[in-house]
Structure formats: structure tokens, C-alpha cells
Amino acid sequence: MKVLLLRPHPGNERFGLGPFFRVEPLGLEYVGAALRARGHDPTIADLRFRPGASAWVRRTRPRVVGISCPHSLEYDRVRETAREVRRAAPEVFVLVGGHAAAAYPSPLESDGIDAICLDDGEEVVPALVEALEKGVPLETVPALRLRTRDGWISTPPLPERTGLDHVPLPARDLVARHRNGYHCLIFKPVWLVETARGCPFRCSFCSVWQLYDRSFRERSVGAVVEDFASAGDAVFVADDLFWNHPGRSLELAEALRKRGVFKRWLLVQTRTDVVCRSPELLEAWRPLAKDFDLFIGLEAATDGGLAQVDKDVEVGSTVEAVRIARSMRYGVNGNFLIDPDWGEEDFEELWEFVSAYGLQRAGFTILTPLPGTEFFREIAPRLEGQPWFKYDMHHLLWEPRLGAKRFFDLYAETWRRSILNVAGRKGWGAWMRQIRPVHIPYLTRVLWRTQRMMRAAAYLQEFEATKGTFPEIPSCAAVTVTGSGNPAQGEPRRTRPES
Ligand code: B12
Numbered sequence: 001m002k003v004l005l006l007r008p009h010p011g012n013e014r015f016g017l018g019p020f021f022r023v024e025p026l027g028l029e030y031v032g033a034a035l036r037a038r039g040h041d042p043t044i045a046d047l048r049f050r051p052g053a054s055a056w057v058r059r060t061r062p063r064v065v066g067i068s069c070p071h072s073l074e075y076d077r078v079r080e081t082a083r084e085v086r087r088a089a090p091e092v093f094v095l096v097g098g099h100a101a102a103a104y105p106s107p108l109e110s111d112g113i114d115a116i117c118l119d120d121g122e123e124v125v126p127a128l129v130e131a132l133e134k135g136v137p138l139e140t141v142p143a144l145r146l147r148t149r150d151g152w153i154s155t156p157p158l159p160e161r162t163g164l165d166h167v168p169l170p171a172r173d174l175v176a177r178h179r180n181g182y183h184c185l186i187f188k189p190v191w192l193v194e195t196a197r198g199c200p201f202r203c204s205f206c207s208v209w210q211l212y213d214r215s216f217r218e219r220s221v222g223a224v225v226e227d228f229a230s231a232g233d234a235v236f237v238a239d240d241l242f243w244n245h246p247g248r249s250l251e252l253a254e255a256l257r258k259r260g261v262f263k264r265w266l267l268v269q270t271r272t273d274v275v276c277r278s279p280e281l282l283e284a285w286r287p288l289a290k291d292f293d294l295f296i297g298l299e300a301a302t303d304g305g306l307a308q309v310d311k312d313v314e315v316g317s318t319v320e321a322v323r324i325a326r327s328m329r330y331g332v333n334g335n336f337l338i339d340p341d342w343g344e345e346d347f348e349e350l351w352e353f354v355s356a357y358g359l360q361r362a363g364f365t366i367l368t369p370l371p372g373t374e375f376f377r378e379i380a381p382r383l384e385g386q387p388w389f390k391y392d393m394h395h396l397l398w399e400p401r402l403g404a405k406r407f408f409d410l411y412a413e414t415w416r417r418s419i420l421n422v423a424g425r426k427g428w429g430a431w432m433r434q435i436r437p438v439h440i441p442y443l444t445r446v447l448w449r450t451q452r453m454m455r456a457a458a459y460l461q462e463f464e465a466t467k468g469t470f471p472e473i474p475s476c477a478a479v480t481v482t483g484s485g486n487p488a489q490g491e492p493r494r495t496r497p498e499s
């Protein structure tokens with residue numbers, strides 16, 4: 001059967017690092033590979049490069065159109081894309097999937113959409129396509145929210161989580177025409193590789209562990225080596241938690257070395273305690289790339305701040321991890337969370353920490369209740385009416401303690417202290433010297449866009465424009481911020497300590 005898989009434009013990349021990272025739609029490539037293995041005929045269209053879902057529908061004449069929705073900020077854009085598809089071909093079956101769709105599907109339960117995938121797509125999508133082909137009732141297909149005559153219903157979950165070795169490697173050829181457009185920071189083109197899925201930790205702002213019930217699944221070493229070997233020389237590893245399993249990580253480094261895999265650039269995401277626990281892993285991996293960047297969830301500059309988001313580490317771990325990583329010439333990037341409940345002194349504390357440990361390569365996001373988290377469930381009723389594009393961790397969803405004007409002054413000042421500020425410690429010239437001349441126009445465009453993040457007025461404008469449309473913006477003092485614990489394990493919910 002012909003299946004068209006669409007990656008819409010996210011719709012909101014005005015703030016954040018979106019413009020700096022445009023990566024291949026790896027989830028769709030896995031779904032595409034699984035469909036091919038069952039004899040179907042998938043096409044992937046990346047609408048971030050060439051908009052026009054309807055043109056793709058007319059060209060490929062699919063029976064099923066799958067639309068990806070990895071981020072909550074994309075719900076509205078995904079619904080629009082579904083409507084466009086429906087207008088072009090009223091008879092096609094429209095399916096939506098991806099992290100945000102699975103973690104919190106209700107905003108997608110709309111007329112233009114027939115089903116939402118609530119789990120990984122590699123098993124569910126072929127099962128759905130085959131049910132449509134054979135005329136089998138769709139209620140028998142697992143892990144779906146399904147639109148029926150009687151409203152939306154849930155089908156039974158998958159009997160067990162998909163084993164990553166039961167699915168073929170991603171069908172990267174389906175996005176070959178876009179390859180030169182995929183980029184991360186100064187590297188272009190870039191490949192996205194996944195070695196493991198899920199995370200056993202429990203950070204309260206994160207929807208990953210909550211979707212996967214803290215499970216962690218690995219692909220076998222042989223399969224990962226094949227995937228790395230076939231990827232190009234700049235690789236972003238999509239795993240939420242790299243080096244989680246020391247034995248397997250060492251084995252993987254050794255197998256890659258034996259296979260002669262050596263990259264120009266690697267980027268992996270991990271935690272400070274993982275780095276501190278196993279410096280030998282960093283040692284084993286370092287020779288595999290010329291430049292090797294870490295993206296670490298730094299989150300807070302104080303023990304209290306880390307405890308507040310259930311990070312389960314202390315600041316000493318940050319300091320030590322940064323020391324270890326730098327001693328082996330890893331680039332240290334990461335992210336800090338800025339709480340709308342902060343006072344002036346909290347910003348100053350963060351600035352001092354960033355300066356003391358030279359963490360100017362980190363980014364700064366606003367602590368946001370992301371759909372799919374307990375944090376969101378607790379305050380969702382008071383957030384009703386907020387446009388989804390604001391869930392990008394750069395917008396305020398309620399009035400901050402300092403008032404919006406002062407908050408954004410300090411937030412913009414925080415970003416001005418980062419290396420993205422071209423009027424700051426790393427100027428245009430220094431950025432341009434790192435790249436090939438052919439990429440100068442691209443980097444100029446991307447850096448130009450990120451300069452908005454240094455301007456308080458840019459944030460304030462959007463805050464003011466959307467604030468009046470809500471029935472009530474809760475006062476920050478009334479908001480219980482974390483309280484995740486792990487209900488599945490019977491842990492008590494915790495609320496944020498008074499600041
Ligand atoms: C790569 C990535 C990015 C990249 C690129 C994203 C892009 N636009 O292409 C970058 C770095 C730009 C990025 C940015 C952001 N990201 Co992001 N990102 C990821 C990450 C790490 C990996 C995604 C991935 O490729 N995984 C590997 C593939 C194989 O898995 P998958 O995509 O889930 O696909 C499977 C299923 O979902 C399903 N599936 C996927 N598509 C489809 C489609 C159909 C039709 C079907 C049926 C099934 C299906 O099948 C696939 C195979 O099983 C995820 C973490 C995660 N675990 O998902 C976060 C994640 C999606 N990002 C997240 C966030 C918060 C952000 C930012 C807001 C962060 C920020 N600080 O600014 C920004 C937003 C940028 C923007 N304005 O658009 C959150 C989303 C939370 C939420 N509820 O919204 C996640 C979950 C991370 C987290 N720890 O919380 N991100």
C-alpha cells in the first residue's frame with residue numbers, strides 16, 4: 001500500500017535553538033523501514049523544506065497519510081496539515097504519531113484526523129495499514145486513539161514494548177533529497193542516529209520517562225555499528241540518555257573502533273552523574289570523533305533548584321562532570337531552566353555559576369509544564385486557551401513573580417551572556433572562522449535569527465499579544481510546580497519548596 005509520511009514545519013522557531021538544529025525525521029524513517037519490510041511503499045516528505053502537503057498527496061496518491069508531531073508546540077500546525085491533506089484527498093486515512101502525539105493526544109482529536117498512534121510506530125503503523133488493506137476492524141490495531149461514529153476510543157496497548165532489534169534500520173534513502181539541508185550548529189549536513197530509547201530517571205519537566213514508564217531499551221551493538229558506519233561524518237545521537245549502560249557503551253565504543261568508524265563531529269545527550277560515574281566511558285568514546293560535544297541537562301545552579309525538578313543530583317555533580325569532560329576535550333553544552341517564580345537574586349546566582357564554570361555554551365529555557373507530564377496535568381485546567389505554539393519553553397504561560405517586563409529583561413540578559421550573543425564574547429568573525437565559506441550565508445541567517453533571544457521586547461511582544469485571550473493567567477504562587485515522584489511506583493508526590 002502507498003503511504004505518505006509528512007514532517008510538517010513546526011510553525012514556531014522564533015525562539016530557542018530550533019533554527020540551529022534541523023535534523024532528519026528519524027521516527028518517520030523507522031516507520032518507513034518497517035513498512036517496506038512488509039512490502040508497502042512509503043514516501044517521506046519533509047515540509048520544512050518544501051511546504052505543500054496537498055501537492056505531495058496529489059503526486060503520490062497514498063491510501064494512508066502519516067503526520068509526525070514530536071513537540072507539543074506543533075499541535076496546531078499538525079491539525080492544519082491534516083486539514084490540508086483531507087481537502088486534497090477526502091478518502092485518505094490520516095494518522096498522526098510522534099512523541100507529543102503519544103504523550104498527550106487530546107489536542108489532535110479533531111475532524112481531519114482518523115487516528116493517533118500512542119506508542120512507537122514500527123509495529124503499529126504496519127498493523128494499521130494491513131488492517132485497512134484487509135478490511136479488518138481498526139479496533140483490533142493496538143495503541144491507537146481512533147475516531148469512530150461514537151467518538152474517540154482507545155484500542156488495547158501493545159502487548160509489550162517494541163524491541164529495538166525487531167525493527168529494521170531507518171530508511172534514510174527516503175530523505176536523501178533533503179540531506180544537505182540537515183544541520184546542527186556549525187555542522188552541515190548532519191545525520192541523526194538512535195542507539196537506545198527511553199530513560200529511567202524522573203525529571204519532573206520531562207515527558208520522556210512518563211511516556212515510556214521509565215523503561216530504557218537498547219539496540220544491539222552490531223545494529224548500531226552498521227547504522228554509524230552508514231551515516232555521514234557529523235552525527236547527532238538522538239538518545240535521551242547516552243552512556244546509561246556502562247558495559248554496553250564500552251562494548252559499542254570498541255566495536256566502532258574496530259570497524260574503523262571515525263567522525264568529524266559527534267553530539268550526545270547525557271547527565272552529570274552518568275559522566276561522573278564512568279569517566280572511562282568518556283575516555284573510550286573520545287577517540288571516535290575529531291570534535292565531540294556533550295549536551296548535558298544542567299537545569300539549575302543550586303541543589304535546591306535541582307531537587308525542585310527531581311533531577312536527583314547535586315550541583316557538585318555538575319562541577320565534577322564539567323571538569324571530567326573538559327579534561328578530555330569534550331565540548332560542554334547544556335541547558336538551564338529558568339523558573340517564572342524566580343526573583344532577581346535567582347538570576348544573579350545563575351549568572352555567577354555560568355561565569356564561574358565557563359558555561360556560556362549552555363542554553364536557557366523557561367520551566368514549562370509540557371503536556372505528557374504530571375506537572376502539566378496538575379495545572380492544565382488553568383492553562384486552557386493558551387495557544388500551543390507557546391509550549392516552546394521560551395514563552396510564559398502565566399504572570400511571573402517579577403512581572404513579565406522585568407522577567408524578560410533578566411531572561412534576555414541571561415541569553416546575552418551566552419556565546420550566541422554575537423555582540424558578546426564570541427562575535428561574527430569567530431563564528432565564521434569555524435566554517436567553510438560555502439556555509440557562511442546559512443550560519444549568518446541562523447545566528448541572525450537567534451539574536452531575537454537577546455531582546456526582551458521580542459518576548460514581551462508575544463506575551464502581551466496572547467495574554468488577553470485567556471480566561472485566567474494563574475499567579476505563579478498558586479502553581480504547584482513539580483510533584484512528579486513516580487506514581488507508578490507508589491512514590492509520594494512532592495511539591496516545590498517555598499522560595
Ligand atoms: C531530535 C530532537 C529535537 C531536535 C529536532 C527536532 C525537529 N524539529 O526535527 C531539536 C534539537 C531541534 C529539538 C528541539 C526542541 N525540542 Co526536541 N527532541 C528531540 C529528541 C531528542 C529526539 C527525537 C527523535 O528523533 N527520536 C528518535 C525517534 C526514532 O523517535 P520518535 O521521533 O519518537 O519516533 C518514534 C515514535 O514517536 C513514532 N512516530 C514518530 N513520528 C511518527 C509519525 C506517525 C504518523 C506515526 C504513526 C508514528 C510516529 O514512531 C517512531 C519510531 O518508533 C526528542 C526526545 C524523544 N525521546 O523523542 C526531543 C523532544 C521531542 N524535544 C522536546 C523539546 C521540549 C524540544 C524543545 C522545545 C526544547 C528547547 N529547549 O527548545 C525544542 C523545540 C524546537 C522547535 N521550536 O521546534 C521534548 C518534547 C516534549 C513535549 N511534550 O513537547 C522531547 C520529548 C525531549 C524531552 N526530553 O522532553 N528537538
Ligand code: SF4
Pocket residue numbers: 199200201202203206207208209240241271297
Ligand atoms: S530530562 Fe533527561 S535525564 Fe531527565 S528524565 Fe528526561 S531524558 Fe531522563
